[in-house]
Amino acid sequence: MRFTQQEIDLIRAQSSRMEQEGEITPEALQYIYDKKLFHLFVADDLAGNMTSLPEAIRIFQECARIDGSFGWLVTIGAGGGYFVPFMTEEIGRKVFTDPHAVIAGSGAVTGTARKVEGGYRVSGRWKYCSGSTHATTFTANTVLEQADSADSGAERQLVTIIMEPGQVEIIKDWNTFGLKATASHSMVATEAFIPEEMTFSFDELRSHQDELLYRYPFLPFAQTSFAGVAMGLADRFLELAEQHLRERGKEQVLAALEDRKQEFARQKEAFYLVLDKSWEEVGLKGKLSPEMEQRISFECVTAARTSLGCGLRLFPQLGLAACMEDTDVNRTWRDLQTACQHALLRE
Numbered sequence: 001m002r003f004t005q006q007e008i009d010l011i012r013a014q015s016s017r018m019e020q021e022g023e024i025t026p027e028a029l030q031y032i033y034d035k036k037l038f039h040l041f042v043a044d045d046l047a048g049n050m051t052s053l054p055e056a057i058r059i060f061q062e063c064a065r066i067d068g069s070f071g072w073l074v075t076i077g078a079g080g081g082y083f084v085p086f087m088t089e090e091i092g093r094k095v096f097t098d099p100h101a102v103i104a105g106s107g108a109v110t111g112t113a114r115k116v117e118g119g120y121r122v123s124g125r126w127k128y129c130s131g132s133t134h135a136t137t138f139t140a141n142t143v144l145e146q147a148d149s150a151d152s153g154a155e156r157q158l159v160t161i162i163m164e165p166g167q168v169e170i171i172k173d174w175n176t177f178g179l180k181a182t183a184s185h186s187m188v189a190t191e192a193f194i195p196e197e198m199t200f201s202f203d204e205l206r207s208h209q210d211e212l213l214y215r216y217p218f219l220p221f222a223q224t225s226f227a228g229v230a231m232g233l234a235d236r237f238l239e240l241a242e243q244h245l246r247e248r249g250k251e252q253v254l255a256a257l258e259d260r261k262q263e264f265a266r267q268k269e270a271f272y273l274v275l276d277k278s279w280e281e282v283g284l285k286g287k288l289s290p291e292m293e294q295r296i297s298f299e300c301v302t303a304a305r306t307s308l309g310c311g312l313r314l315f316p317q318l319g320l321a322a323c324m325e326d327t328d329v330n331r332t333w334r335d336l337q338t339a340c341q342h343a344l345l346r347e
Contacts, residue, residue, distance in 0.1 A: 007031070008066050012328075015067045018181035019331060022174070023133045024073055037063070037074045038102040041081030043208045047097045048081065053216055054272070054279050057228040064232025068335030069181035071232050075225050076130040076182075077102040082221060083139065085214040086200040087162075089207045095137050095162065104135035104187075111142035111189065113159040119195040120144075122161055125171070130184040132170045138163040138187055160200050167192040178331075178338030215282050220293055223300035223344045224275055230345060231268055233336040234307035238264065240329040241314050244322060253317045260310045267306040271299045304345035311336050 014025045032038055040056045042048025051059070056078065064071025080103030084092050095101060111124020126140050144157040171186040200206070208214060238261055245254050278296050281288055288296075311333050315322065322329050339345070 003062060003066065011066050011070055015069075015181075015328070015331065016326065018067070018069055022172075022180055023183040024069065024181055028067075028070055029134060032074060032077070033099055036099075038077040039081060039096070040078040041084070041213055042096050043084055043092075043211055046084065046092050047099070048084075050211065050213065052279060053213060053221065053224065054276050057224050057275060058272075060225055060228035061232035061235070064229040064339075065235045066232075068229075068233050068236075068332060068339065069179050071229050072179050072182050072335075072339065073131050075229050076104070079222065079225055080105070080137075080139070082214070082218065083200065085205045085208045085211065086160075086202060087206060088197065091162070091197055091200075092207060098136060100134075101136050102131060102134065103137045103139055104129045104131040105139035106187070107141060109141040109143055109156075109158060111140055111161075112145055113142040113161065113194070114145045116193070119193060120159060120161070120199070122163075122192045122194050123190050125186055125188045127186045128174075128184045129170075129187045130182045132185045132187060133183040136165065138165070138168050140187070140189070158201075160202070161194045162198040162200070163189060163192060163194065167194075176338055178334035178336070212283060215286055216279075217288055217293060219344075220278065220288065220296045220300070223297055226339065226342050226345050227271065227300040227303045229339050230304040230307040230336065231264075231271070233332060233339055234264060234310045237311050237314075237329065237332045237336055240332055241318060244318055244329055248319065250317070253314075256317070257314060260313060264306055264310055267303055271303045274299045301345060301347055304340050305347075308336060308340040 011028055011031060014028045018025055018028065036049035039049040040051040040059065042050065044050050060071060060075045063074045083103065084096065087095065106126035106129055108126055110126050111122055113120040113122045122142055124140065124142060129138070140161055140163065142159045142161055144159050168187040168189050171188055173186050174184045238257065242254070242257055245257060274295050278288055278292050281292055315333050318329065324330055
């Protein structure tokens with residue numbers, strides 16, 4: 001997928017407004033719907049836009065290069081498609097076939113589920129639910145309450161739930177200094193009834209088992225996705241920093257910038273080399289070897305560290321003008337720092 005310069009300009013024209021309002025604009029969101037960017041990992045028979053992982057990561061990088069919050073929302077929204085095979089075909093159609101369908105949720109186990117007739121009663125609060133203000137479905141992890149609470153030695157049983165927007169309350173508490181337009185707020189459920197069929201387990205495949213994407217392990221899947229965002233933000237930061245320095249005639253700093261660009265280019269090449277090889281391995285063997293999982297994880301963390309390093313080394317050289325929050329270079333720098341704080345991108 002390629003973005004025309006006109007498309008890039010149209011999305012970037014929304015950046016300031018998105019940051020001020022704390023969520024994506026309807027215009028930018030409609031672009032995502034039109035291009036089916038939220039459905040990059042949804043099987044085609046569910047009105048999806050199934051895309052290979054290497055191609056999708058390159059799309060995430062480009063989206064983040066256009067705008068940090070835009071790229072993050074595309075990445076998180078598309079990532080919900082990974083849940084398709086753990087749902088029955090009926091529930092998959094219910095969740096994904098709408099053109100506006102997108103999941104927001106949390107991997108944290110900060111809710112409880114109580115077994116009742118036909119399903120569960122669920123309560124909890126989950127943080128960092130990116131895309132919360134436009135999501136059509138919410139997913140979360142809960143701990144099943146044990147009938148015998150005295151048995152403290154019993155192993156926790158997790159229940160992953162699927163909720164509709166009317167079952168959750170969005171608490172607008174996303175107050176970070178970067179990725180402001182991602183609406184990564186908390187969600188709260190109070191005694192919500194979740195039918196048995198609206199739950200799933202990552203240990204049980206229920207549909208679409210032949211799709212190659214769903215054979216790729218979740219951890220490297222998530223790490224590569226976030227690394228793509230980090231690299232896209234670094235791409236954009238380097239572009240803006242160079243423009244900033246040239247306008248001010250800082251030739252000496254431009255030499256340092258060129259070193260960072262070359263280092264970053266080498267790391268991107270190494271990252272995509274391993275990513276492409278890992279995808280080939282899944283295609284040939286149906287799974288990733290432990291060694292390949294370690295390699296791809298290492299490259300993701302290294303890519304994020306190198307991306308963040310571009311900013312850490314160059315931002316102090318840009319002068320006071322770059323400290324103005326309403327400048328593109330400042331917003332991109334803040335977005336880059338925020339994205340690289342994700343736990344999966346840190347050693």
